[in-house]
Every structure is written in C-alpha cells, then in structure tokens.
Amino acid sequence: MNIKTPSQVIFYSIERAIKEYRKLAQKKISDKIDNITVDQGNILLFLHHYPELSQKEIAELIFKDNASMTRMIDLMVKKGYLARSVNNNDRRRHTIDITTKGKEVLKKLPPIISQNRSKALEGITEDEMNQLEHILNKIIMNCTK
Amino acid sequence: MNIKTPSQVIFYSIERAIKEYRKLAQKKISDKIDNITVDQGNILLFLHHYPELSQKEIAELIFKDNASMTRMIDLMVKKGYLARSVNNNDRRRHTIDITTKGKEVLKKLPPIISQNRSKALEGITEDEMNQLEHILNKIIMNCTK
DNA sequence: TTGTTATATTTGATATATCAAATATATTTG
C-alpha cells in the first residue's frame, strides 16, 4: 500500500483519536468511580443541566440511537443511578430523574473529565482547536447534507 | 450550559464526524453490496493487500480488540467471504483466505470508498487535511503515551 | 529437557450500535 494520501489516512486518524481518548477517559473514570461508563457519565451530566430532557433528546445530544438510549437508561435504572416515570404532560415521554446514587457520581465526575481533556489536548493551542473544530464541522456537513 | 469552550466541544465533534462518516459510508456500501459492513470491507481490503496478516495484526490495523476480531472473522467465514485455517509455521495463528465470494465484494468496494471520501472531504484543502492529521496525531500521542 | 514465560486465539459476560417492526399516545385532517 506504499505511501498513503491524506484522504486515505484521515478517517483512520479521526477514528483512532476518538478511540484512544475514550480508552483514556474510561480508564480514568474507572479508577475513581465504580461501574460507570463514559456514556453513562455523559447522560448524567446532560440530565443534571437539563432535567427536562426526554430520552430522544438525550440520544441526539450524545449521538446515540433511540434504541440504544432505551437500553442505556434501562441499565442505569437497574443500577440505581436514574429513575424513570411517565411524563404526565405527554404520556409518550418519560421523565428521567437522577437518584441520590446518581448525584454522588455527578460530584466526582467533572474534575476527572476536565483532567482527561487537559491531558488529551496537551500542547495543542486554542488556535489549533479552532481549526480542528472548523474542519470537522465541514466533514460533518458534507456527510449529513 | 451557556457558551462552550473549544476543549469541551472538540471531542464531541470528533465523535460526531466519525459517526456521520460511518453512517454515510455504510449507506453507500449497502446500496451496492448486500450484507457487508464498513469494518468487514476494511478487513477484506487489508487481507487483499497483505494476505499474511494474522487476526491480531488485522485487529491492530483497524483498531479493534482481538476478541472482536475473532467474532468478526467468525461471521465473515459463516457468510462465506473468508476461510480460516491453522498456519503450519505457527500453529497458534490462523491463516485467513478470501473466498471467491469475498473477491467479488473486493471488486466493487474501492470505487465506493473513494466516492465516500471525496464526498466527506469536499471543500477541504490538502493543507487542511494535513493540519487535521497533525492535530489528531497529537491527541493520539497524548492519550497513548 | 522440563518448567516458565510469552503470544495468538477463543470464550463468557456485559455494554453499546443499528435497523425494522411494534406499541402507545398525540396531533392533525376530513
């Protein structure tokens, strides 16, 4: 396969970068909190800031499928981090509440996440981050339009 | 959550970009080839170029776990794209051969992939690709070192 | 050569991804 053109390599790099970051993030979270995945942590954080979110809305925010979201929330309910009840304004929707156990996790999460980001972005300038953001947005637009 | 700093957003963008690209790629592949996933296509391509690859080596190339690789190859054998046999030089390893059915897929794959890349990278300069590559590599290094 | 250590693959358990179909409730239209 000799020398690869940038376009051949670029998606490998994107994929690898996010996978390595997730691996790091999961490791650091597991070191300090039992039984929580990166995605479960994200769900807690979003629900904390926007308590009214429906499953569908959370799914969009963290780029998951509705079916995945049902199962993730199921699991988090089973583990005692969340409680699910029918929303009386719209009985199709569910209201998701964070339990005391979920709130305990929420206390520990932010510093870990911010350390993970710092580590992963070490030596990268604000300017580079903006470039990265800008180019990735182009790719996202190209793929979704 | 008001205004987000670049570092808060960047991993979301990376994740979203690769997910949207994968979605596009899978759709375009499924349009023309039955019953093949993006990853299965990648396995075929790598095996085509490097027939001697072991499962472990393929796994590294496409950033998969060994356990995932076992199951992916199992499935591809079951579907008739690959044949697996013990390597007589090292009986721990398996030799993976591409079947006639697998070769049929291989013929159709490259133009689809190249179209997908072109679409996803439309309007992005070579220079931007190199920048992207460079920054992503920094992230990868930071996460793995 | 035997015991120890290393490597490749598999298996089990659990979590997530994705599509399509099913279910329940809301909303819109004739």
Add this chain to the structure above:
DNA sequence: CAAATATATTTGATATATCAAATATAACAA
C-alpha cells in the same frame, strides 16, 4: 368526532466493543 398521521419509546435481531479468563502453541531459561 373518526380516521389518518406523527411522535416517543420499546423490542427483536444482529453486529460490534471490552475486559478477564481459558486454551493452545511457541520460545526461552535453568
């Protein structure tokens, strides 16, 4: 209002991700 359509969630089927433990073979060391 009744019928048609839309939306939110669930379920089933299949694929992949990840860790840890098991298995088989190879390579090395005493």
